[in-house]
Amino acid sequence: MASYEQNKLQLYNSLTGKKEVFKTINPGSVGMYVCGPTVYSNVHLGNCRTFISFDMIYRYLRHLGYKVRYVRNITDAGHLTDDADQGEDKISKKARLEQLEPMEVVQRYTIDFHNVMNKFNSLPPSIEPTATGHIVEQIEIIKTIIDKGFAYEKDGSVYFDVIKYNKQHHYGILSGRNIDDMIANTRELEGQTEKENAQDFALWKKASPAHIMRWPSPWGDGFPGWHLECTVMSSKYLGETFDLHGGGMDLKFPHHECEIAQGQAAHGHSPVNYWMHANMLTLNGKKMSKSTGNSILPEELFSGDNDFMQKSFAPSVVRFFMMQAHYRSVLDFSNDAILAAEKGFNRLVEALKIVKTLQSGASSTVDVHAWQKRAYAAMNDDFNTPILIAELFEATKLIHAIAEGKQTITEADLSILTTTMEAFFYDVLGLQDASAAAGEAASNHLDGAMKLVIDLRATARANRDFATSDKIRDDLAAAGIQLNDGPDGTSFTVQ
RNA sequence: GGCGUCUUGGCCGAGUGGCUAGGCACAGGUCUGCAAAACCUGCUACAGCGGUUCGAGUCCGCUAGACGCCUCCA
Numbered sequence: 187m188a189s190y191e192q193n194k195l196q197l198y199n200s201l202t203g204k205k206e207v208f209k210t211i212n213p214g215s216v217g218m219y220v221c222g223p224t225v226y227s228n229v230h231l232g233n234c235r236t237f238i239s240f241d242m243i244y245r246y247l248r249h250l251g252y253k254v255r256y257v258r259n260i261t262d263a264g265h266l267t268d269d270a271d272q273g274e275d276k277i278s279k280k281a282r283l284e285q286l287e288p289m290e291v292v293q294r295y296t297i298d299f300h301n302v303m304n305k306f307n308s309l310p311p312s313i314e315p316t317a318t319g320h321i322v323e324q325i326e327i328i329k330t331i332i333d334k335g336f337a338y339e340k341d342g343s344v345y346f347d348v349i350k351y352n353k354q355h356h357y358g359i360l361s362g363r364n365i366d367d368m369i370a371n372t373r374e375l376e377g378q379t380e381k382e383n384a385q386d387f388a389l390w391k392k393a394s395p396a397h398i399m400r401w402p403s404p405w406g407d408g409f410p411g412w413h414l415e416c417t418v419m420s421s422k423y424l425g426e427t428f429d430l431h432g433g434g435m436d437l438k439f440p441h442h443e444c445e446i447a448q449g450q451a452a453h454g455h456s457p458v459n460y461w462m463h464a465n466m467l468t469l470n471g472k473k474m475s476k477s478t479g480n481s482i483l484p485e486e487l488f489s490g491d492n493d494f495m496q497k498s499f500a501p502s503v504v505r506f507f508m509m510q511a512h513y514r515s516v517l518d519f520s521n522d523a524i525l526a527a528e529k530g531f532n533r534l535v536e537a538l539k540i541v542k543t544l545q546s547g548a549s550s551t552v553d554v555h556a557w558q559k560r561a562y563a564a565m566n567d568d569f570n571t572p573i574l575i576a577e578l579f580e581a582t583k584l585i586h587a588i589a590e591g592k593q594t595i596t597e598a599d600l601s602i603l604t605t606t607m608e609a610f611f612y613d614v615l616g617l618q619d620a621s622a623a624a625g626e627a628a629s630n631h632l633d634g635a636m637k638l639v640i641d642l643r644a645t646a647r648a649n650r651d652f653a654t655s656d657k658i659r660d661d662l663a664a665a666g667i668q669l670n671d672g673p674d675g676t677s678f679t680v681q
Numbered sequence: 682g683g684c685g686u687c688u689u690g691g692c693c694g695a696g697u698g699g700c701u702a703g704g705c706a707c708a709g710g711u712c713u714g715c716a717a718a719a720c721c722u723g724c725u726a727c728a729g730c731g732g733u734u735c736g737a738g739u740c741c742g743c744u745a746g747a748c749g750c751c752u753c754c755a
Contacts, residue, residue, distance in 0.1 A: 220755095221755075222755090224755095230755090232754090233755045236755035237755075239755090276753070358684095361684080361685085361750075363683090367751095368684095368751075412753090433755070434755030435749070436749075436750070436754055438750075439684095440751085441754095465749090465755095466755075467755085472748080473748080473749070474755090475753095475754065476753095477753075477754075510693075510694065511693085511694060511695085515687090515695090516686085516687075516748065517693095520692090522705080523692075525705075526705035526706080527705080528705095529704080531704095564695095572695045573695060573702070575704080576695070576702055576703035576704080577702095579704070580702095580703080586719090586720060586721090587721095652715075655714090656715085656716085663717080669717080671712085671713060671716090671717080672713090672719075673712070673713090679718080
């Protein structure tokens, strides 16, 4: 029996507002789509939280034995800077500003995105399609939506007819809005004359002569609307209805709402069974945002070169910090919070080393099975990583107790403890031991040199030459190497 | 203005109506030449007011505050 059959996974479905038992369309397989970044600038830490959250979800689904096809797009065209007719494509705007070819911008920031996600130990998706690679399919689906009567052409642009759609379906089903409220509360925007209604959104935009990124279409030269690419690429690679669609909370409306409308209009049924939304990462209590300057780049955090934090932090520490909060909660990033996370993270890393040195005994005085069950229960309850981490700390206490001989454990139980700890820490949470990543060869050389220094200090201490022994200890500490004196001798840790 | 979410101990952060979340910090202890580190122990809070209930952090209402979306946003 596969692991996913034994674990009753429940997840919060944004569409219904409830936790639901996860039931896939095809047994054992999951089709999962997550809205990726618009590659017009470096991804900031807030962007990363969403992708790390869904990386964890992807990892846990795989851990449960599901075969997952994970599609995450790259938006390299079609994203307007505003919704008015003067709207300009984000990529081409950046290209103009930096005197670059649009695809040069795309290339630069796509590479940056991949580098950052790599450092966060985020697994690459199964398919990473681009909007510009699917212009033909987007034009085709626009034709279909026009044919079905849910879109109209106006002067080289095509708009989705939200009012007409809403007569048959509920536009606002995901975000909990209704069309009358939206109409009553629409802001007055200049240049909206083309649309029949302010709520209508663009499927295709006519390109002005100055617009760099443009493609021919039945309606003239232009470029696709932002919402369309996700509908096209998800249905192409996952089918017209698929299991799971994720993205940041800020995409719920209008982007995901429009995706539902487009899918429904084009294919006659709702595109997604489970909608999941990762919450925002805030800085100083406010949403991280490139445009307001209230953001921090991952690289600035890894290097320590920023105005917010007092030191640098390893990618796994940052990831651990995020995993300590539930993905649906707003999380505030601060110096104090990440410092606390780093210490806790180090304790877990240490426990993972100790667990490998434990000796098994004839009987177990600890209930490893109950513990393992609680750990899975936490994850099965809408991916509750904070509780999972609390259980990992509980296991840490057990490991110390066994190491000190206060508790005993059988070989079989020790095996469960070790593999479960490692599976959750490395495979599911996607964490890495920073010191191990630093390089085995270098650390072997350091080990040899440190053995010499530690021996010299031990000799000095034996001779009660504390001036020498303390100088060794203090100077090493200043160099970032901490000596740990214990009953069995001295070890060291690199800070 | 509309819609929605949130307000938990010094800090971060989970909590399905009744049972200790967890981490950090702090205090005491063990170990140590002294420290540090490590480990052990301790630390019972739920914005305010009212209601439902045998019982509420957990449900309902009101008040205050914060945040998000409504415009590009992960």
